[in-house]
Amino acid sequence: MADARFPLEDYFGFDVRPYSALVRFEAGDMILSEGEANDALFFLEQGRVKVSVTQPNGKVLIVSFIDAPAFLGELEFLGARELTNGVTAVLPCACWRIAGTRCRERILNDTTFLRKLCVMQGRRFVQNAEKSARSQSYPLKARLAQFILQTAPDGVYREKHTEAAAYLGVTYRHYLYVLADFVDCGILEKTFQGYRIRDSEGLRSLSGMETLCRL
Amino acid sequence: MADARFPLEDYFGFDVRPYSALVRFEAGDMILSEGEANDALFFLEQGRVKVSVTQPNGKVLIVSFIDAPAFLGELEFLGARELTNGVTAVLPCACWRIAGTRCRERILNDTTFLRKLCVMQGRRFVQNAEKSARSQSYPLKARLAQFILQTAPDGVYREKHTEAAAYLGVTYRHYLYVLADFVDCGILEKTFQGYRIRDSEGLRSLSGMETLCRL
């Protein structure tokens, strides 16, 4: 064990190594399937995941993206919720699975962990609030550019159009218009297995738009 | 002391009564002014507050609204942030101020409190994410109607138009168009001290729009 440092060390007041197992996921892999009862706590050490939920009408809705480092499944672990949302890897992920059965009590009484979690949740809330406040001001062109960069790290955009349009808060029709625009401009290229990014610089400049500052 | 129950009882593992003071605010009162160093923890027992922050360019930006019951200033109390945002009462508020100087250590090691806070923060995040995801699909007419109901509980809408437009993510121009529309329809009436709500039923039906369900 030539580990320089155990990555969970800072997040707990006791040694969770005996209860932890590292799991790796490739982009696209399902980490948690929706509606499962889940008694484990997850710590995303590396990567990015997508959280989604199925609505009453059967449509799948993308709820949010979460970047490492972050805890997953913490609400269920704390007993504040029964069923998990669906969680899918967007980037290759390194994820620690901490089994609840053997150290649940201990974790729930670990002030180091609880304080860390409070801080991370609070920051997540603030960041999300600010980000969604800002993003809502941009036209779809900019938001879609950012979305593509976020979800297609390997250079090929594969999201389901219906779900993507819903997440971005626009109609399917309009989403397709803008996507077709990107293809016309030579930014994307349609292939049999997705849209290949041909000009990621162009996408970045569209998604940036630092100059756009309303009012 | 004929208190049926001390309202903070459920949120702490020890008796915080000695460290707590109840403060009441009227709608419009400032609870925390922005940029202050703050070492107290607040618990909003009743009411609704507005959180705002001044941007580098000097504009004031409304960040979010928070309903009771909720903790305020928890990130500063946990040491995760230095300066507070501005917090203003929207409804009459009952707020407990818990002085940090005398029981900070104890609170930071109180697992009952920490667990409660984690759960509340997690829920706040999920609710906010879902709400902002949903709301972005509605036209301004609906969002403004809801915003007016939320910020004008006494029947008079007094928000600054520039800030409201920024919060709602639309241009000032368009915001005024829609507001003028509400006046034309007889839903609002312009008075010297704000816009008086004449048809709150109309506002509610505009803000509801349960039938609106894209895709």
Place this chain on the structure above:
DNA sequence: TGATGGGTATGAGAAATCTCATATATCATG
């Protein structure tokens, strides 16, 4: 095999929203 449903795709016109331009009122400040 035919039917059904979901994802995909495209067109045309309508509605929502933005940009730019201009004007007045208010308020603090020298």
Place this chain on the structure above:
DNA sequence: CATGATATATGAGATTTCTCATACCCATCA
């Protein structure tokens, strides 16, 4: 009082986004 900064207010035309209508492809299922 004059001045500048900010909020308020309104108009006209451009752009974004929506609604509705219509196809096609491909899976599943009876």
